[in-house]
Structure formats: C-alpha cells, structure tokens
Amino acid sequence: TLDLPDFESADRLLQHVLAPAATSTESMDDVEHRMPLPQTLLEAATGLRIVSLTGLGRTEAATSLLRSTVALTPDHLSGILHGLTSASRLLQPERQKSVGEIQLAAVEMAGLNIQTLSDSELDTFGTVIASALEQTGQASQAADVLNRLLARRPSDTAMRRRLADLLMASNKPADVQAAQLHFRKLEASFRAGDADWMDARVHVI
Numbered sequence: 001t002l003d004l005p006d007f008e009s010a011d012r013l014l015q016h017v018l019a020p021a022a023t024s025t026e027s028m029d030d031v032e033h034r035m036p037l038p039q040t041l042l043e044a045a046t047g048l049r050i051v052s053l054t055g056l057g058r059t060e061a062a063t064s065l066l067r068s069t070v071a072l073t074p075d076h077l078s079g080i081l082h083g084l085t086s087a088s089r090l091l092q093p094e095r096q097k098s099v100g101e102i103q104l105a106a107v108e109m110a111g112l113n114i115q116t117l118s119d120s121e122l123d124t125f126g127t128v129i130a131s132a133l134e135q136t137g138q139a140s141q142a143a144d145v146l147n148r149l150l151a152r153r154p155s156d157t158a159m160r161r162r163l164a165d166l167l168m169a170s171n172k173p174a175d176v177q178a179a180q181l182h183f184r185k186l187e188a189s190f191r192a193g194d195a196d197w198m199d200a201r202v203h204v205i
Contacts, residue, residue, distance in 0.1 A: 007055035014049040018042070043076060047083030054098050055091055063102050070109045074124050077110060081128040088135070100135030103128060114145070122148055139166055143175075157189055157196075168203070180204055
C-alpha cells in the first residue's frame, strides 16, 4: 500500500506559498518585489492547502479557507473546486467525504442551488458538484446532475461511462436498466473489437 502524504510538511510549504506577509528569512522589500503567482498556480496551491488541512483533520480551517474563495469569479472558484477533487484522491475515504462536504458548502455559499442550476452554472460546476455528491454518499443526486450534463454533452463517452457505473452500483432494477442503456450507447460509439467496445459490451450481454 502507498504511504499517506506528509500533510504537515505540505501544509507548511503551501502556507508559505500563499502567505502575503514576510517570513523570517525575507525582508519586507523582498516581499514587495516577490513576483506575483499566476492565478492558476494560486488556485492549485489553495486547493492543495484545503486538502492538506483536511488531511490533518482541520476541516473547520479548510472550510474557512474555501469560504474566502467564494467571492472569486465562477471560473476561478471552479478551478479551485476541480483541483480539490483531483487532489482529494490522495486522502483516505473518510477524508474524501470531508472534502466533498466542504465543496458542497462552498457551492451553497456561492449562492448556487444544485436543483436549479442554469446551463452556464451546470457547465462550470456540474462535474465537481457530481463528484462532491458522490463522495458524500448522495449517489442518486450525483446521477441526476450527470444526467443533466450528459443531455448537454451527449458525445462525452467518459461522462456516460461514469454515469453508467454510478447507476449500476446502486443495484436498483430501474437504475441497472438505465445503466445498461448507457452501456449500449457506449458500445455503439466505439469500434467493434476495441478495448472500450469490449468493456461496454460486457455489461449488455
């Protein structure tokens, strides 16, 4: 098994990267002339720090840090939330659930209603909301969001496969039947004999 990351060391490093104040080895002049970090790097560092705080069990601090990002533009907030989804794979399952809860809290604080997302909001936040719902054990709601996304992106085979797996895992007859329909569409979209085609066909024969 893989060793868990050293969240304490990572958090110290990320805190330094994100801190605007001078450190013990920097003068104020050094800080004033420090090159500003690109927005994408700031988003990545913020997301990773939220993960490190969650990994340390400091969920309140992680939520507080994410709350400070809610005022960002939708694209920047989305960038942090998506990065958080990717980075949370480093965590144990119970911590991944905490990340999902933090993401859903940020979505709510940003004034987004999961049930009534506009098309623009769905395009920007849909996949991360679906992941957060899945991580927090709300598979049915996650499937609903993926269904809405798939209606807008019918050729997205990766999303269709994700939805099919989610429905199949519920073991409910109606969900399994819906999942098999998605697998049939996946089978039809791949070239016969390819690995993806074989993988989809296994679920419909």
